Amino acid sequence: xxxxxxxxxxxxxxxxxxxxxxxxxxxxxxxxxxxxxxxxxxxxxxxxxxxxxxxxxxxxxxxxxxxxxxxxxxxxxxxxxxxxxxxxxxxxxxxxxxxxxxxxxxxxxxxxxxxxxxxxxxxxxxxxxxxxxxxxxxxxxxxxxxxxxxxxxxxx
Amino acid sequence: xxxxxxxxxxxxxxxxxxxxxxxxxxxxxxxxxxxxxxxxxxxxxxxxxxxxxxxxxxxxxxxxxxxxxxxxxxxxxxxxxxxxxxxxxxxxxxxxxxxxxxxxxxxxxxxxxxxxxxxxxxxxxxxxxxxxxxxxxxxxxxxxxxxxxxxxxxxxxxxxxxxxxxxxxxxxxxxxxxxxxxxxxxxxx
Numbered sequence: 653x654x655x656x657x658x659x660x661x662x663x664x665x666x667x668x669x670x671x672x673x674x675x676x677x678x679x680x681x682x683x684x685x686x687x688x689x690x691x692x693x694x695x696x697x698x699x700x701x702x703x704x705x706x707x708x709x710x711x712x713x714x715x716x717x718x719x720x721x722x723x724x725x726x727x728x729x730x731x732x733x734x735x736x737x738x739x740x741x742x743x744x745x746x747x748x749x750x751x752x753x754x755x756x757x758x759x760x761x762x763x764x765x766x767x768x769x770x771x772x773x774x775x776x777x778x779x780x781x782x783x784x785x786x787x788x789x790x791x792x793x794x795x796x797x798x799x800x801x802x803x804x805x806x807x808x
Numbered sequence: 809x810x811x812x813x814x815x816x817x818x819x820x821x822x823x824x825x826x827x828x829x830x831x832x833x834x835x836x837x838x839x840x841x842x843x844x845x846x847x848x849x850x851x852x853x854x855x856x857x858x859x860x861x862x863x864x865x866x867x868x869x870x871x872x873x874x875x876x877x878x879x880x881x882x883x884x885x886x887x888x889x890x891x892x893x894x895x896x897x898x899x900x901x902x903x904x905x906x907x908x909x910x911x912x913x914x915x916x917x918x919x920x921x922x923x924x925x926x927x928x929x930x931x932x933x934x935x936x937x938x939x940x941x942x943x944x945x946x947x948x949x950x951x952x953x954x955x956x957x958x959x960x961x962x963x964x965x966x967x968x969x970x971x972x973x974x975x976x977x978x979x980x981x982x983x984x985x986x987x988x989x990x991x992x993x994x995x996x997x
Contacts, residue, residue, distance in 0.1 A: 729860070732870040732886075772855045774897050778865060781889040785874070785882065792879050 845911030
C-alpha cells in the first residue's frame with residue numbers, strides 16, 4: 653500500500669473530496685454525516701478505500717479529518733434559519749417516512765456522533781443545541797402545514 | 809463612609825494576597841505548572857475569548873428568526889438553550905482564568921525579584937474579573953442571555969488583560985515567545 657504523505661497529495665485529495673465526493677451531497681448536514689461515517693469510532697481514525705488507494709491511508713485520514721473539522725465549524729457558524737432549511741432538505745432526502753425520521757432524530761439525537769474529535773467544547777454544545785431547536789422548528793412547521801395555518805414564506 | 813466600605817474590603821483582600829505572596833516567596837519548591845497555564849492561555853485566546861463564538865450564542869439574529877416562527881414554546885426553548893450555553897462559556901472561561909492566576913501565584917512564590925506594583929495590578933484585574941463573572945452569571949440567570957451582551961464584552965476584556973499579563977510572564981520565562989505576544993486585545997461584541 654502506498655504510504656507516502658506529501659503536501660501536494662493532501663491538497664489534491666482535499667480538492668477531490670470537496671469538489672467530487674462531497675459535491676454529490678446537496679446539504680451540509682448530509683456531508684457532515686458522510687464524513688463522520690468514515691471515522692472509526694474505536695480509533696478515531698478516518699478511512700476511505702478509494703482515497704487510500706489513490707493517495708495513501710494517512711493522506712486519506714488527514715484530509716477527511718480536516719474536512720470534517722472545517723465543515724463542522726461552518727455548520728456551527730450557520731445562522732439558525734439556514735440550519736433549519738439545510739436540516740429540512742436533508743430529512744426530506746432520507747428515503748423513510750418523515751415523521752418516523754423526525755421522531756428518531758429527537759429521541760436518539762444521532763447528530764451528536766457527527767461532532768469531530770477535538771472540537772471546541774462550547775461549539776460542540778452549540779451545534780447540538782442548534783440542531784435540537786432546528787428539529788423542533790421543522791416538526792412545528794410540519795404540524796402547522798397539516799393544520800393549514802402556516803404562511804407561504806415559512807413553508808419554503 | 810458606607811460607600812467606602814467595598815473599596816476598603818477589596819483593598820484589604822488584595823493586601824492579604826500580597827502579604828501572603830511575599831511571605832511564601834521561595835519557600836515552596838513546587839512546579840509552576842507552565843504547561844497547564846500555557847494550555848489555559850491557548851484555550852482562552854483560541855476558543856473562548858474571540859468574539860465569534862459568544863456572538864453566535866448571544867447574537868439577536870437567531871432569536872428574531874425563532875420569534876418570527878410564532879411558537880412560544882420554541883422561543884422559550886431557544887432562550888433556555890442559549891442561557892445554558894452562555895453559563896457554560898462563562899464557567900469555562902473562569903476555570904481557565906483561574907488556572908492562569910494560579911500559575912502566577914506559584915511563579916510569584918518562587919520569584920526572587922517580585923514587582924509589588926505589577927502583582928497588585930494583576931491581583932486587582934483578577935478580582936475585577938471575578939466580580940464581572942459573578943455579576944454576569946446573575947444577569948444571565950435573571951435577565952436572560954439576550955440582555956447581557958455589553959457585560960459579556962466587559963468580562964471578556966478583563967479576561968484578556970489577565971491573558972496579556974500571562975503572556976508577558978511567558979515571555980519573561982521564555983524570551984523566544986516575544987514575537988507571539990502582543991498587547992491587550994479587546995473583543996467587542
